[in-house]
Amino acid sequence: MIIFGTRGLNSKVESGHFHCPRCGRDKPFDIIRVRRFFTLYFIPLIPMGEAGRYLECKNCSGTFDEGARYLDPEVENEKFHAAFMQAMFRSMIVIALADGPANMQELDTIADIMTNMSGKAFETDDIRDMVQKCVGDSLDNTLHPVADGLSDDGRGMVIHGLHQVAAADGRLLDEEIKMLYSAGNILGFRKKAIKKFLSSVES
Ligand SMILES: [Zn+2]
Known part of the structure; x- marks a missing residue:
């Protein structure tokens, strides 16, 4: 039996500093890209495009819309x-x-x-x-x-x-x-x- 499916994979595409609304101060962030992959036997083989991006604060692990990087302190x-x-x-x-x-x-x-x-x-x-x-x-x-x-x-x-x-x-x-x-x-x-x-x- 051939087992195939799709799966989302996260990868860091950018980092920097932003004013985290949850921490209330300047903190490092990562921009995370989520991509869908076609999988065969649970192994991601063919990228099927981007499912989305989000920003993650590396201090509190809070996740935000990518635009949060431009918040005015x-x-x-x-x-x-x-x-x-x-x-x-x-x-x-x-x-x-x-x-x-x-x-x-x-x-x-x-x-x-x-x-x-x-x-x-x-x-x-x-x-x-x-x-x-x-x-x-x-x-x-x-x-x-x-x-x-x-x-x-x-x-x-x-x-x-x-x-x-x-x-x-x-x-x-x-x-x-x-x-x-x-x-x-x-x-x-x-x-x-x-x-x-x-x-x-x-x-
Ligand atoms: Zn934070």
Whole structure:
């Protein structure tokens, strides 16, 4: 019996540097070409043309449209910064809601942090509006989109902010501690690092 078929083969055709939207900074890439081959006994014999090309970030392995190589770092940085502010805002609300409806101290703390970070005044009412929008949000869906692109300082800033909100009412509940660990995990911190942070702020 003769066994024949087709198969896609990937090969690197070009490399360079680009602004990876997922890493949030300049990273090396490969352009990968996918070609279809006619196979005989599973051995690719006759090229049947190109099936497509894509760009792969060599740092995070994220795959993008080939055009991603031309992304403007300045525009991308601005976009990332906006996404980071959203992630910070929403994740603080998620942790404020961990122990039931957000109380005044929690809302004020979030308003203070957002004001400090953005340089424009956030009022408690702005925060209340956001609380409505965040019903059903989780740390996972708020932090994941930016986790890969954050520097150590950025990741630390998130944990500090979340902790300030959780501790705003003067006590840290088990549920809140659990959420801080889970945020640390999403951001790529070791459990030990979060433990150390928590004991440093306790004393
Ligand atoms: Zn990347």
